[in-house]
Amino acid sequence: MDILLIGAPGAGKGTQAEKLSQPFALRHVSSGDLFREAFEKHTELGAKAQSYVDLGELVPDEMTIPLVIRHIEALGGMQGVVLDGFPRTLAQAQALDTEFMRVKRQVDLAIYLKVSRGELVQRLSGRLFCNAYQHVYHTTFCPPRVADCCDLDGSSLYQRPDDTGEAVRRRQVIFFTQTIQILDYYRKQGKLIELDGNQRIEQVYMMLLSTLNAFREGKLGSKGSHITMLP
Numbered sequence: 001m002d003i004l005l006i007g008a009p010g011a012g013k014g015t016q017a018e019k020l021s022q023p024f025a026l027r028h029v030s031s032g033d034l035f036r037e038a039f040e041k042h043t044e045l046g047a048k049a050q051s052y053v054d055l056g057e058l059v060p061d062e063m064t065i066p067l068v069i070r071h072i073e074a075l076g077g078m079q080g081v082v083l084d085g086f087p088r089t090l091a092q093a094q095a096l097d098t099e100f101m102r103v104k105r106q107v108d109l110a111i112y113l114k115v116s117r118g119e120l121v122q123r124l125s126g127r128l129f130c131n132a133y134q135h136v137y138h139t140t141f142c143p144p145r146v147a148d149c150c151d152l153d154g155s156s157l158y159q160r161p162d163d164t165g166e167a168v169r170r171r172q173v174i175f176f177t178q179t180i181q182i183l184d185y186y187r188k189q190g191k192l193i194e195l196d197g198n199q200r201i202e203q204v205y206m207m208l209l210s211t212l213n214a215f216r217e218g219k220l221g222s223k224g225s226h227i228t229m230l231p
């Protein structure tokens with residue numbers, strides 16, 4: 001099974017992708033994490049991409065597409081993937097289809113986690129990550145048990161530089177003007193599912209579990225259906 005999670009910054013893609021990867025044996029592939037790894041390793045691509053990421057802009061397709069596609073290739077075809085943050089442009093969506101077609105796979109489901117703008121702003125403004133594994137916390141909604149310390153691995157917490165200031169606003173604008181257009185691409189292929197991402201993490205996770213289980217059992221409508229699962 002190869003799944004996409006689409007959503008605005010703060011919609012919960014990373015959190016849900018991580019949770020889903022275990023029961024369905026999927027590899028979680030986050031384009032944002034691939035860029036952050038490239039920064040840490042001081043690669044040439046990392047240096048070029050950083051200025052875009054810091055400003056909240058999309059990294060150009062010429063850099064993003066090869067980075068993500070090569071990563072998927074390197075994982076091999078044994079496991080499916082849950083993609084988080086890729087594709088964000090039509091060119092990326094087409095490149096992904098081409099790559100999957102080459103290895104006789106396909107995007108099975110594109111799941112849009114729809115969250116209201118007010119909720120997104122609240123979530124991003126208090127979001128913290130752990131230094132070791134990028135586990136996600138929130139100062140109000142999901143605080144760590146010990147301040148500034150990851151519950152799971154004890155590493156210290158940090159706020160992403162692009163979660164503050166103008167970059168936050170820019171990322172939202174880009175999502176709602178550009179990335180939102182890829183919903184149509186998947187809607188036309190009958191692969192788009194829309195879930196209400198405003199709810200709590202566990203509730204969204206339960207909806208995702210039942211969607212993926214229904215897909216696996218062949219109970220989701222096939223071609224041409226646009227299934228909206230709003231409560």
Ligand code: ADP
Nearest residue numbers: 009010031032052053057058059064085086088
């Ligand atoms: P979020 O979904 O919260 O914005 P990500 O960690 O997915 O965060 O992405 C962080 C940044 O990395 C984006 O703002 C953008 O600069 C860059 N990025 C990630 N994925 C892509 C992509 N598919 N295309 C272009 N740029 C990307």
